[in-house]
Amino acid sequence: MARAEDQERQQLGEDIVAAVQRMGVASRRVGDVFAAREGLHATDLEALLHVMQAQARDDPLTAGALAGSLGVSTGAATAVIDRLERAGHVQRHRDEHDRRKVIVRYSDAARAVAGEFFGPLTRLTDEVLGTFTTAELHTVARFLGAYTDAMARHVHDARTADGPRSAARDDRT
Known part of the structure; x- marks a missing residue:
């Protein structure tokens, strides 16, 4: 009986x-359509999502934190913020506790555009x-969170691995 259960579990894992x-x-296709309609680059859309989610958590996002979330330099993040600000999607605000920090916030105009599309x-x-059921949703949320964390770990590990794969292949010839 355990073998049938193992096979079922294997198949469910593959299906999931x-x-x-x-x-x-x-999801990428939905994002691509929205980005194209709004004249956004893929990185702009990702940045907008980070800003929106941070604001929803009431966790202000600085330009530096956005750079870290995007995996880009602070200069590249500034360019993204500049584009989003020109398009009316975000606004810069000085941190009320530390005036040296600039907080990036999702604009009301962006919220309206996103609401219309999404x-x-x-x-x-x-x-x-x-x-x-609520219990099933708890399980789905737990799975998706854990799976997303596993993918993020894989991306981190792949980025920090020694050298590009092509160099390793070249060494074998």
Whole structure:
């Protein structure tokens, strides 16, 4: 009986990973359509998401923190913020406790644009969530959080591995 359970678990794992991969592709496509409509680069959209999520957590995001989240230099982050500010998506504010710090905030105009575009997706998401019990949603949230953390660890490890793969292949010839 344990073998059948192991096989079922293996198949479920494969199905879940495939579903997460499809979700990643679909999510990227949604982001691509929104970015194209708004004239944003992919990095601009990612930055906007970081700013929006930080603001939702009531955790002000500085330009330096945004650079770290994006994995870019502070100069590159400043360029992203400049583009987003020109487009009306973010605003810079001085930190009320430390005037040397600049906080990046999601603008009301950006919230309206996002609401118009993502509103239908939010309704569809609510429909999907409505088909799950609270206990199931806790499990899904725990899985997605853990899986996302695992992918972030993998990206970190891959970026810090010694040298590019092509150099390793060249050594074998």
